[in-house]
Amino acid sequence: MSTPTAAATSKGLEGVVAAQTRLSDVRGDIGQLIYCGYDINELAGKVTYEEVVHLLHHNHLPNAKELAELKATLAQFRDIPQGVIDIICKLPKETPPMNAIRTAVSALGCFDTTSEDDSQHAQRRKALRLISQVPVVTAYFHRNRQGLPLVAPDANLGEAANFLWMINGTLPTKDMEATMDVCYVLHADHGMNASTFSARVTIATLSDMYSAITTAIGTLKGPLHGGANEGVIKMLHEIGSLEKVDGWVADALAQKKKIMGIGHRVYKVLDPRAPHLKKMAQILSSQLGEPKWIQMSERIAELMLTKKNLHANVDFYSATVYYSLGIPTDLFTPIFAISRTSGWTAHVLEQLADNRLIRPQSQYTGPVGLKVVPIQQR
16 A cells, blocks of 8 residues: 655645535535535524434425424434433542433443434434434533432424423523524534544444444534534634723734634634624524623624634524523533534444544655664663
8 A cells, every 4th residue: 555645645634525425515615504415504593403304314304294293203203211320420520521412322232222223214213313312411411410309301392492492491582493493404514524424433343333423522612613602602702892892802812822613623604603693692692681792792803804814603592592692601512512423323324334444544744764772871
């Protein structure tokens, strides 16, 4: 096998095409995101998250019968094995939520008697089970760490409403449900991002669905991927008020500090998901009578576009939306994981349908020809 040359290497695999996919396409030069042929602007606010799950898994939007069957299946799969609940409840209350979810998903695989069944039917069932159960384990961990009783899932509620019900113990308003549902739609898939790639790498070894999604959750946790949205709220709190924004941004730029939620590895223009989240943040801020967060966000976005020609990304406004819904900051990334499980599982199924082990090469840059010196002489 030939050794790759320096010209053939690409740090971070930038520009390298690792797979063909029908699922989603990120067109960063024109700010477009496509799910199975549909522009995200055509889907957001027009279809529910469950419809997007069906789209990603079956390559078409469901009819009424297919949607009803999918919703019934997801509701049926929400019951968590008692052994997994016990594990969740025994975790230290200070455990970072993404660590707890990663552990819970791994445990779910241990309690699923079909975890090693690699038939297509079993793989699809496992995918739907995970889509249904990731929000449940997230809610159970959050309630338990607060010392509150666990809230059982409600089969009459859709995915977005059920999650809000389970973390708060009260039924969400229609506006809250609709807002969360759109957030789910916007985060469902996003091309060959780091966590999706890691899930495909894992399943390409013919490991199991639970291992692949556990891998993806661990990857999403990082602040350069899903964890960025938590950094946005921390930044807004650090700034404190609208009148301090200009000075804070100027100081941050002078010190070459990263402005969280600004810029994107792929999008060279505005992230197409950002306007939808910005609009929801504006509406929520108006309803709640606490406009300073969105006002600060808008000013930061304006300054960064003017000074650095960088646009706000999906994390920038999703943070304000979640915060306005009363969701704790450290649950922002778990919500990302809840939604993205639909995309991850769809990619896993796609990888399995035409699998080849993902095994890139590396370019060795170390020395050669070294000789062992006896330990007494080192």
